[in-house]
Amino acid sequence: MNGGSEVVSYLIVLLFLTSLLMNFTDIPQRIQLQRFSSFVRRKLYVLEEMESDARRKAVAYLSAAGIREASKVLDGFVDNFFLIRPVEMEPTDIIKRLRHLIRTRESSVRDYVRRVLGTAERSVQYSVETVLEVVSVLRLLNKLVRHYLELGLKHNNWILVMQLAIQMPEILEIAKAYANSVDAFTSGMPIGDGAGPLVAKMLVGWGEPRREIVEGTDLYEAEVEGRKVYAIKASGPGSNVGWPGEALEKLVGELGGAVDRIITVDAALKLESEETGEVAYGTGAAIGDLGPEKIAIERVAGNYSIPLDAVVVKMSEAEALGPLTKKIHEGVVKAYEVVRRTIVEKVREGGTVIVVGVGNTVGIR
Amino acid sequence: MLVQQVNPLLILLLAALIMLSLMALMPWLFSLSRSRSKAVREEVVELVGCPKCGHEYSRKYERGSYVGKEVGACPRGDGPLVVKAIYVERHEGPE
Numbered sequence: 001m002n003g004g005s006e007v008v009s010y011l012i013v014l015l016f017l018t019s020l021l022m023n024f025t026d027i028p029q030r031i032q033l034q035r036f037s038s039f040v041r042r043k044l045y046v047l048e049e050m051e052s053d054a055r056r057k058a059v060a061y062l063s064a065a066g067i068r069e070a071s072k073v074l075d076g077f078v079d080n081f082f083l084i085r086p087v088e089m090e091p092t093d094i095i096k097r098l099r100h101l102i103r104t105r106e107s108s109v110r111d112y113v114r115r116v117l118g119t120a121e122r123s124v125q126y127s128v129e130t131v132l133e134v135v136s137v138l139r140l141l142n143k144l145v146r147h148y149l150e151l152g153l154k155h156n157n158w159i160l161v162m163q164l165a166i167q168m169p170e171i172l173e174i175a176k177a178y179a180n181s182v183d184a185f186t187s188g189m190p191i192g193d194g195a196g197p198l199v200a201k202m203l204v205g206w207g208e209p210r211r212e213i214v215e216g217t218d219l220y221e222a223e224v225e226g227r228k229v230y231a232i233k234a235s236g237p238g239s240n241v242g243w244p245g246e247a248l249e250k251l252v253g254e255l256g257g258a259v260d261r262i263i264t265v266d267a268a269l270k271l272e273s274e275e276t277g278e279v280a281y282g283t284g285a286a287i288g289d290l291g292p293e294k295i296a297i298e299r300v301a302g303n304y305s306i307p308l309d310a311v312v313v314k315m316s317e318a319e320a321l322g323p324l325t326k327k328i329h330e331g332v333v334k335a336y337e338v339v340r341r342t343i344v345e346k347v348r349e350g351g352t353v354i355v356v357g358v359g360n361t362v363g364i365r
Numbered sequence: 366m367l368v369q370q371v372n373p374l375l376i377l378l379l380a381a382l383i384m385l386s387l388m389a390l391m392p393w394l395f396s397l398s399r400s401r402s403k404a405v406r407e408e409v410v411e412l413v414g415c416p417k418c419g420h421e422y423s424r425k426y427e428r429g430s431y432v433g434k435e436v437g438a439c440p441r442g443d444g445p446l447v448v449k450a451i452y453v454e455r456h457e458g459p460e
Binding site: 005007008011012015187188189190198201202205206207208236237323324325326328329332363364365 | 372374375378409412416426428429431432433434447448449450451452453454455
């Protein structure tokens, strides 16, 4: 009887002391810091493994494309070719400045790839550029996570490390999406983001383009129940998104503004409660660029008072970057039906409509 | 007799200890249940068809193929056979 009471007394004193230590010292924060930092470190190994794997695949792809010293070429790319965004405090001509910077960067990347690749098909050149960009993103993610972890540990900032630990599953999901996309880009299969170009291709009966309206962007012509249809999409089948805004501006200019409707089709990020492959339509420019292409579409529609429609196929970020799935393909078919219905119902017979298939056209001619 | 000798506070403390241990093991138990997901088999197929007559069939994806590629003549008409789509089909079940 007495032995039992003694144990209880000891335990109560121990509990009291522990409670004091836990409530009035920094020990719990130190423990949390260790717990969260070890969690982040474990995930960092996974991130590093993803990057190494993507690098291995990229080097194999670059070597197969005829690039000598592929590993050096990759190293020369991943930490360079950054883009400094223009000053936002002074918004005058910001789009013009951003557009100029994007074009300059793109041209530098193209020159770099051309220099190491020599004379290769343009679709191969585009795919090589994309593979380099993907490895670059994985490298950046890795560096950012390591930076915040080391910063948190250096200053004993357990809140920073905790925030990082909480965000790690999301970061890993993004990294996984990029890592998986290497397979799609190197094999030349269509990806989820190709939903827009695929709808455009369906609309023109899988035909050949009429001409390249601007660099890397094709123009198609077709007829849908007595309506003239112009379709714009990036030139495939290499990994390419083209310049849909500039192409639309040029085409509407050539037609003297005589366009009854513009329909943009793109892949859109779904909410967690939404199903992959769901299709929705609305108003506006369905395009997810940094700004210049989107504003070009909005401006040309506004200047000529042309109604601007948007049709989107919902998917997650991983699905947008990964190979096209059957569910997304079913969504593409639904989106095609929506676009066709819109043309028939909202454009008069003999009228003209432009359909812009926005997205990466890898695996789609 | 034995139950009467044991202090109720000790039982309470032991129960609290067991509860705490269970709570600490909770994430591991959840991860165990999550890892028992079904095996998924993936197959890449391409949809080949004739844009003129609508005849179409699916076949295994061939590396180097792309949407819009002409792969022959339509057996039912005079149109070409083109690759209309390439996508991944997922089948749940054993590998």
